[in-house]
Amino acid sequence: MKKLAVRNLRLCTKDCLCLYVCPTGATDTENSVIDPAKCVGCGVCAEACPSGAISLIPLEMPPQQPKTEEIKGLLRAFARRRTEEEAAARRIGRASEKEGLRKLMAAAAMSTRLVTEDVLREAGFMLPQCPEVREILEKLADEPPAPDFPEETLWRLLGKLPMPGGSGEKKEISYRCGVCGLVFPLTEGETPECPVCGAKGDKLLPLENA
Amino acid sequence: MKYICQVCGYVYDGGEEAPFDSLPESWKCPLCGAPKGEFKPQEAAPPAGTEGKAQLEGELGPFTAGQLAALCSSLGRGCEKQYKAEEAGFFRELAAWFTAAAPPAEEASAESLAESLRRDVADYPALRAAADAAGDRGAARICVWGEKVTRMLSSLLDRYLREGEAMLEGQEIWACSTCGFVWIGEAPPELCPVCKVPAWKFEKAEGGVKA
Ligand code: SF4
Ligand code: SF4
Numbered sequence: 117m118k119k120l121a122v123r124n125l126r127l128c129t130k131d132c133l134c135l136y137v138c139p140t141g142a143t144d145t146e147n148s149v150i151d152p153a154k155c156v157g158c159g160v161c162a163e164a165c166p167s168g169a170i171s172l173i174p175l176e177m178p179p180q181q182p183k184t185e186e187i188k189g190l191l192r193a194f195a196r197r198r199t200e201e202e203a204a205a206r207r208i209g210r211a212s213e214k215e216g217l218r219k220l221m222a223a224a225a226m227s228t229r230l231v232t233e234d235v236l237r238e239a240g241f242m243l244p245q246c247p248e249v250r251e252i253l254e255k256l257a258d259e260p261p262a263p264d265f266p267e268e269t270l271w272r273l274l275g276k277l278p279m280p281g282g283s284g285e286k287k288e289i290s291y292r293c294g295v296c297g298l299v300f301p302l303t304e305g306e307t308p309e310c311p312v313c314g315a316k317g318d319k320l321l322p323l324e325n326a
Numbered sequence: 327m328k329y330i331c332q333v334c335g336y337v338y339d340g341g342e343e344a345p346f347d348s349l350p351e352s353w354k355c356p357l358c359g360a361p362k363g364e365f366k367p368q369e370a371a372p373p374a375g376t377e378g379k380a381q382l383e384g385e386l387g388p389f390t391a392g393q394l395a396a397l398c399s400s401l402g403r404g405c406e407k408q409y410k411a412e413e414a415g416f417f418r419e420l421a422a423w424f425t426a427a428a429p430p431a432e433e434a435s436a437e438s439l440a441e442s443l444r445r446d447v448a449d450y451p452a453l454r455a456a457a458d459a460a461g462d463r464g465a466a467r468i469c470v471w472g473e474k475v476t477r478m479l480s481s482l483l484d485r486y487l488r489e490g491e492a493m494l495e496g497q498e499i500w501a502c503s504t505c506g507f508v509w510i511g512e513a514p515p516e517l518c519p520v521c522k523v524p525a526w527k528f529e530k531a532e533g534g535v536k537a
Contacts, residue, residue, distance in 0.1 A: 187462050
């Protein structure tokens with residue numbers, strides 16, 4: 117799998133071993149960011165770096181971990197309540213003249229935001245480049261929520277995010293139901309269940325197809 | 327008997343000389359600053375998973391502006407971690423727009439916020455039970471961190487409602503930029519008591535609310 121080297125500037129001690137070992141000169145840049153156009157992902161720099169400052173990031177990430185509908189629903193409901201708390205904290209802080217309360221509400225808004233972010237990551241939105249995120253962004257692009265919505269930013273973001281599965285479509289897999297014999301297609305990532313008799317698990321046989 | 331801080335896990339063992347009950351009500355956890363009320367006896371059996379069903383109904387409808395704000399800021403962080411600075415910037419810009427667009431909570435008061443936070447704390451065990459039942463350890467993880475962080479915030483706000491501005495006189499408020507743990511003191515703690523990141527990861531809360 118194709119990878120790219122990246123350098124953590126906080127860990128980098130400028131020992132410069134990476135400058136000697138990189139076969140393409142990708143590590144030698146005026147802004148210390150490894151040049152993605154030159155890096156071939158060989159990993160030699162990461163092995164040489166005495167500070168553990170270089171990581172190799174795969175260009176394609178594996179699909180996200182599957183989540184049950186129940187967990188997704190609960191976490192999203194919880195996230196909504198937490199965002200309402202965040203909005204309340206901002207409003208209370210803005211409306212108050214008391215310095216202590218303003219600070220406490222600022223901390224509360226930040227704290228609830230961070231907790232909500234984590235909840236949403238576990239609700240099936242961990243990876244920025246996953247198809248679930250793309251779907252939400254594309255919907256926003258189709259129906260911008262307000263006239264002053266930064267559509268331009270959204271389009272540029274969509275342009276940068278890779279299309280899921282490279283081709284823009286998830287793979288289709290056919291299954292044969294071992295109970296009623298039905299053959300039915302399913303997009304990759306869905307939990308298979310026979311649409312006629314409801315059979316699940318090892319009752320369903322994935323069919324080899326193109 | 328040993329007592330355990332429900333926020334950071336600190337174990338209080340005063341032995342015979344200084345049993346937990348003899349501590350003044352104003353005593354606080356030496357590690358994270360949680361009040362005495364956040365401690366539970368170690369021997370106490372963990373509450374059964376059925377303790378109060380979550381007052382939560384699952385929902386999978388469209389996201390609200392507030393949720394989109396948190397989603398975009400989270401994904402911005404996700405891009406930063408992958409050194410995708412440009413994408414991170416785009417996500418942050420969208421997050422800022424949604425934050426501003428999130429409808430202001432109409433009837434918000436410190437009291438109603440405190441009540442909502444208490445409800446969150448009460449709902450965590452049921453969320454955790456659902457995560458365990460689904461074998462979802464990622465969802466279980468956020469219950470562990472989220473519950474501690476929320477307990478701390480909830481107890482601070484409750485205390486503020488009792489003591490008012492005097493509680494914060496001459497103090498700074500810090501929030502851990504990784505997990506959201508809130509700390510009151512002149513300086514941030516050396517290590518976050520919840521997620522263990524170093525002091526520089528703490529941000530000082532300013533008198534104005536950050537966008
Ligand atoms: S080898 Fe590592 S520490 Fe040295 S300059 Fe390169 S990245 Fe920095
Ligand atoms: S992975 Fe190889 S090509 Fe890329 S920066 Fe490191 S040494 Fe150079």
